[in-house]
Amino acid sequence: MELSSGQQRLLFVVVVLALAGLGIYLVGSRHHTSSAPPARPSASAAPVTSTSAPAAAPATTAPSGGADIYQWLPFTQQDLTAAAHATVAFAGDYENWSYTEPAAAYIAKMNGLVTGNFAASLQNSYATPGVATLRSAQKQVSTSSGSIASIQSFGTGSITFAVNIAQRLTTTSGTANSTKQYAVTVVSSAGGWQVNDVELAGAGNQ
Numbered sequence: 620m621e622l623s624s625g626q627q628r629l630l631f632v633v634v635v636l637a638l639a640g641l642g643i644y645l646v647g648s649r650h651h652t653s654s655a656p657p658a659r660p661s662a663s664a665a666p667v668t669s670t671s672a673p674a675a676a677p678a679t680t681a682p683s684g685g686a687d688i689y690q691w692l693p694f695t696q697q698d699l700t701a702a703a704h705a706t707v708a709f710a711g712d713y714e715n716w717s718y719t720e721p722a723a724a725y726i727a728k729m730n731g732l733v734t735g736n737f738a739a740s741l742q743n744s745y746a747t748p749g750v751a752t753l754r755s756a757q758k759q760v761s762t763s764s765g766s767i768a769s770i771q772s773f774g775t776g777s778i779t780f781a782v783n784i785a786q787r788l789t790t791t792s793g794t795a796n797s798t799k800q801y802a803v804t805v806v807s808s809a810g811g812w813q814v815n816d817v818e819l820a821g822a823g824n825q
Contacts, residue, residue, distance in 0.1 A: 693775040694807075702778045702805045702812040703767055708732055709803065709814045710765020714786040717760045722746040733814045734806065757790040768800065776807040781820055 651722055694702070713730045722745045733741065744750070747817050754760075768781040785798045800820040805812045 705732055705783060705805055705812045706767060706780050706803050707765050710782050710784050711763060712762030714761050714784060718754045718758050737815050760789045762787045771802055777804060779804040
């Protein structure tokens with residue numbers, strides 16, 4: 620369907636509103652489901668932590684005329700929710716490791732969240748001799764959490780989110796906190812939405 624420039628602007632405004640509503644719904648539902656065990660994937664398009672419990676997507680208010688915005692997008696509302704959940708769950712594991720943890724154990728935590736090829740790439744990076752030696756020498760222990768800042772781009776079967784990942788790193792020298800923004804790409808597969816790439820925002824991976 621060919622959209623006019625006005626319709627395109629309306630589409631993006633409604634997408635932003637839909638994402639904001641999704642975030643508010645998930646944040647609110649977290650307070651009502653605190654007794655439920657955490658499950659993967661869990662996320663929202665608005666900033667939420669990786670401990671958010673999965674929730675059904677809220678109904679999206681249709682623009683004037685009753686049009687369904689998802690007829691103009693290459694994914695459904697359920698797809699968007701599932702992709703966001705997988706993204707935030709991954710963000711909680713990406714910088715979550717210990718100097719005592721071997722590469723295989725680090726990757727095992729992301730089983731089902733990442734594609735096979737990307738899992739192999741992450742494992743190789745984690746086991747890089749210089750990185751592993753420094754991690755052990757400094758007795759590094761890292762934890763992380765993530766929140767989605769925005770949708771950076773999307774296509775058929777692929778969505779790239781701008782994700783803020785907060786890291787708490789403890790070493791023999793003390794503890795440091797930092798937050799970096801990453802471009803996290805998830806793709807649709809037989810097993811659901813999985814992370815296929817992660818790059819520092821602005822690194823030009825698109």
